[in-house]
Amino acid sequence: MTGPSHLIHVPALSDVAEYAYAATVDPPARLVFTAGACPLDADGRTVAPGDPVAQARQVVANLETALAAAGARLADVVKTTVYVASSRQADLVAVWEVVRDAFGDHDPPSTLLGVSVLGYTDQLVEVEAVAAVRVVG
Secondary structure (H helix, E strand, C coil): CCCCEEEECCCCCCCCCCCCCEEEECCCEEEEECCCECCECCCCCECCCCCHHHHHHHHHHHHHHHHHHCCCCHHHEEEEEEEEECCCHHHHHHHHHHHHHHHCCCCCCEEEEEECCCCCCCCCEEEEEEEEEECCC
16 A cells, blocks of 8 residues: 555454454544445435445445545545444345445455444445545645
8 A cells, every 4th residue: 555554454363354453544644534424315315225235335435425525535544434224234244245345455444333223214324434645745
Protein backbone atom coordinates (compact mmCIF):
# COMPACT_ATOMS: atom_id res chain seq x y z
CA MET A 1 0.00 0.00 0.00
CA THR A 2 1.38 3.42 -0.88
CA GLY A 3 -0.77 5.48 1.48
CA PRO A 4 -0.16 6.33 5.11
CA SER A 5 -1.83 3.17 6.42
CA HIS A 6 -0.58 -0.38 6.76
CA LEU A 7 -2.78 -3.42 7.23
CA ILE A 8 -1.42 -6.01 9.64
CA HIS A 9 -2.09 -9.68 9.06
CA VAL A 10 -1.30 -11.68 12.19
CA PRO A 11 -0.01 -15.22 11.48
CA ALA A 12 -0.60 -16.22 15.12
CA LEU A 13 -4.35 -15.62 14.65
CA SER A 14 -6.74 -17.63 12.49
CA ASP A 15 -6.57 -16.98 8.76
CA VAL A 16 -10.29 -17.78 8.45
CA ALA A 17 -11.12 -14.08 8.85
CA GLU A 18 -11.14 -12.31 5.50
CA TYR A 19 -9.58 -9.12 6.79
CA ALA A 20 -6.43 -7.84 8.46
CA TYR A 21 -6.54 -7.96 12.24
CA ALA A 22 -5.09 -4.48 12.71
CA ALA A 23 -4.08 -1.35 10.82
CA THR A 24 -1.65 1.46 11.54
CA VAL A 25 -1.67 5.01 10.22
CA ASP A 26 1.61 6.86 9.82
CA PRO A 27 1.91 10.65 9.99
CA PRO A 28 1.29 12.82 8.19
CA ALA A 29 -2.19 11.54 7.50
CA ARG A 30 -5.68 12.93 7.52
CA LEU A 31 -8.31 10.66 9.02
CA VAL A 32 -11.79 10.49 7.50
CA PHE A 33 -14.64 9.20 9.68
CA THR A 34 -17.86 8.37 7.88
CA ALA A 35 -21.34 8.26 9.26
CA GLY A 36 -23.01 4.92 8.77
CA ALA A 37 -23.74 4.54 5.07
CA CYS A 38 -27.38 3.54 4.67
CA PRO A 39 -29.31 1.90 1.82
CA LEU A 40 -31.01 5.12 0.78
CA ASP A 41 -31.48 6.37 -2.77
CA ALA A 42 -30.99 10.02 -3.78
CA ASP A 43 -34.57 10.79 -2.68
CA GLY A 44 -34.02 9.36 0.80
CA ARG A 45 -36.03 6.18 0.24
CA THR A 46 -34.78 2.85 1.57
CA VAL A 47 -33.96 0.64 -1.42
CA ALA A 48 -34.80 -3.06 -1.69
CA PRO A 49 -36.89 -3.60 1.47
CA GLY A 50 -36.39 -7.16 2.71
CA ASP A 51 -33.25 -7.76 0.60
CA PRO A 52 -30.04 -7.39 2.65
CA VAL A 53 -27.77 -8.15 -0.32
CA ALA A 54 -29.29 -5.45 -2.53
CA GLN A 55 -29.19 -3.05 0.39
CA ALA A 56 -25.52 -3.88 0.95
CA ARG A 57 -24.77 -2.94 -2.66
CA GLN A 58 -26.49 0.44 -2.19
CA VAL A 59 -24.67 0.96 1.11
CA VAL A 60 -21.28 0.35 -0.52
CA ALA A 61 -22.13 2.76 -3.34
CA ASN A 62 -23.17 5.40 -0.80
CA LEU A 63 -20.03 4.77 1.26
CA GLU A 64 -17.87 5.28 -1.84
CA THR A 65 -19.70 8.56 -2.55
CA ALA A 66 -19.19 9.81 1.02
CA LEU A 67 -15.51 8.85 0.98
CA ALA A 68 -14.98 10.57 -2.38
CA ALA A 69 -16.52 13.77 -1.03
CA ALA A 70 -13.83 13.69 1.67
CA GLY A 71 -11.03 12.94 -0.79
CA ALA A 72 -10.79 9.24 0.05
CA ARG A 73 -11.66 5.91 -1.51
CA LEU A 74 -12.25 2.34 -0.38
CA ALA A 75 -8.52 1.58 -0.70
CA ASP A 76 -7.88 4.23 2.00
CA VAL A 77 -10.19 2.62 4.57
CA VAL A 78 -8.45 1.35 7.70
CA LYS A 79 -11.51 0.08 9.64
CA THR A 80 -15.15 -0.76 8.99
CA THR A 81 -18.11 -1.72 11.09
CA VAL A 82 -20.90 -3.57 9.29
CA TYR A 83 -24.36 -3.71 10.87
CA VAL A 84 -27.05 -6.12 9.69
CA ALA A 85 -30.54 -6.04 11.18
CA SER A 86 -30.98 -9.78 11.35
CA SER A 87 -30.53 -12.66 13.75
CA ARG A 88 -29.77 -14.99 10.83
CA GLN A 89 -26.08 -15.67 10.36
CA ALA A 90 -26.72 -16.35 6.67
CA ASP A 91 -27.87 -12.74 6.23
CA LEU A 92 -24.72 -11.46 7.93
CA VAL A 93 -22.52 -13.64 5.72
CA ALA A 94 -24.35 -12.56 2.55
CA VAL A 95 -23.92 -8.87 3.42
CA TRP A 96 -20.28 -9.42 4.37
CA GLU A 97 -19.59 -11.01 0.97
CA VAL A 98 -20.89 -7.89 -0.80
CA VAL A 99 -18.81 -5.58 1.40
CA ARG A 100 -15.68 -7.74 1.18
CA ASP A 101 -15.97 -8.04 -2.60
CA ALA A 102 -16.28 -4.26 -2.94
CA PHE A 103 -12.92 -3.85 -1.21
CA GLY A 104 -11.18 -6.38 -3.47
CA ASP A 105 -7.64 -7.17 -2.29
CA HIS A 106 -7.78 -4.36 0.28
CA ASP A 107 -8.89 -6.07 3.50
CA PRO A 108 -9.08 -3.57 6.37
CA PRO A 109 -10.01 -4.72 9.87
CA SER A 110 -13.75 -5.03 10.18
CA THR A 111 -16.44 -5.84 12.71
CA LEU A 112 -19.63 -7.56 11.55
CA LEU A 113 -22.65 -7.27 13.84
CA GLY A 114 -26.19 -8.57 13.83
CA VAL A 115 -28.47 -5.99 15.44
CA SER A 116 -32.18 -5.88 16.17
CA VAL A 117 -33.06 -2.66 14.34
CA LEU A 118 -31.50 0.18 12.34
CA GLY A 119 -32.64 3.78 11.98
CA TYR A 120 -34.66 3.95 8.77
CA THR A 121 -37.88 2.16 7.90
CA ASP A 122 -37.06 -1.18 6.19
CA GLN A 123 -33.30 -0.64 6.69
CA LEU A 124 -31.33 -3.89 7.07
CA VAL A 125 -27.71 -2.79 6.46
CA GLU A 126 -25.36 0.00 7.51
CA VAL A 127 -21.59 0.38 7.17
CA GLU A 128 -19.35 2.96 8.80
CA ALA A 129 -15.68 3.43 8.00
CA VAL A 130 -12.49 5.18 8.99
CA ALA A 131 -10.06 6.05 6.19
CA ALA A 132 -6.58 7.57 6.18
CA VAL A 133 -5.26 9.69 3.35
CA ARG A 134 -1.78 11.04 2.90
CA VAL A 135 -1.41 14.73 3.67
CA VAL A 136 0.14 16.44 0.66
CA GLY A 137 2.08 19.67 0.89
